[in-house]
Every structure is written in structure tokens, then in C-alpha cells.
Amino acid sequence: MAKILIVEDDNKIARFVELELRHEGYETETASDGRTGLAKALLSDVDLVLLDIMLPELSGMEVCRRIRQESEVPVIILTAKGDVTDKVAGLDLGANDYMTKPFAIEELLARIRAVLKPRGRKSPAEQMLSYGDLTVDAAARRVSFRGGPVSLTKKEFDLLVYLLRNKNRAVARDELLSAVWDYDYAGDTNVVDVYVRYLRQKIEEPYGIRLLETVRGVGYLIRDEKED
Secondary structure (H helix, E strand, O other), rough: OOOOEEEEHHHHHHHHHHOOOOHHEEEEEEOOOHHHHHHHHHOOOOOEEEEOHHHHHHHOOHHHHHHHOOOOOOOEEOOOOHHHHHHHHHOOOOEEEEHHHHOOHHHHHHHHHHHHHOOOOHHHHEEEEEOOOEEEEEEOOHHHHHEEEOOOHHHHHHHHHHHOOOOOOOHHHHHHHHHHHOOOOOOOHHHHHHHHHHHHHHHHHOOOOOOOOOEOOOOOEEOOOOOO
């Protein structure tokens, strides 16, 4: 069973989560400050990090940023800060999911299962995606336009890849939350809208292409490119 690191300075919350995870069969480690949590995340053989934002020594956001510099271990942020801007900041830093306190333990367990579930491997051909002069190497996590690099955050990249792999199909916001952010319920779909706006700013506006279409009442769509 997976080992989960709980980085939380509220001892009651940390103990409650720890007991629930152990009841489900998970191994656990705990840390009550950011520096200790970062060290354990990078040096211990943990499979998932549950990370508070408001931590002594080092903020959860900084811990997440430093983890992503060296590791792909999944991170779920647990915090009382529920503003969309905070969620976007955490996801931009590489968090796999974001939950606000108070939370139902059943929902947290479902989020953990979703993040830890094995991902199917894609063939080399499936890893290369394109839209006109825009090329995406999903395996190497590189995006380029006419050979020049396009810089995207982790979640921007994941969103672009998912929409390209589902070309010519209107993808609902709820589906994007589940596939890209591992959100298993219809919740803060405005996070999707924020990231679509980022992609438009980084790809459509600089290069003068129309990549993402809004499907009113549904979500977003990338069509096969048309010749001008």
C-alpha cells in the first residue's frame, strides 16, 4: 500500500487524517513544518504528499515549488484558503489537486485514490501531437511553434494535451477537472476557464492562431486545423 506524507501544523487535523489513512491501509509519515515536510518529501520513499499552505518555517506553496524542482511525487494541497487565485497558484506550482478545509474524509480518500491510480502508457506515436505549426511532445513535455519553444506551466501543458487528444470533441469542464486536476466532482469549474485564458494568452495571442473554441454551456473544443 502507498505511503502518504501529511504536512500539517494543526496536530488535531494531522492526527485525524493519519488515523483515517491508516484505517484504509495506507502507511503514513507526518511533518509539522514546511522545512521538515520538504526534506521528508524529497528524502523519504513517499507516494503522495498532503500539504497544508499555512505552515511555519516554509510555506506550503514554497514547499510545493521546491518539490516540483526535484520530484514528480503527487501533491494534494489541503488548506483553509479557498480563493480561486490561491487554487490557481497552487496548481501552477505543480500540485495535483487542491482541497479546502473543512473537508469530508470520504472525499479526501477519493481524491487520493484518483491521484494514485496508475496511468496507462501511450505509444510513441500518441505522444506527438500537433495543431498546424504548433507541436507538442507529450513524453518530453515540450511545446513548440515553428520550432521555437513555448513555455507552459504543468497544468497548462496537461490541459492542452488532453484537449488535443480529444480533438473535434467538445470536452465538458467537469471532465477536464477530473482528467487534468483529478477532481472527481462538479466543483470549481472556473479554474478550467482561468487556464484556458492562460493558454490563449500564451499561444493564440502571440502566434495569431485560433486554437481553443468555447462551447457554450459545455466546455472547450479543439478542431482539426483548417487551411486558410
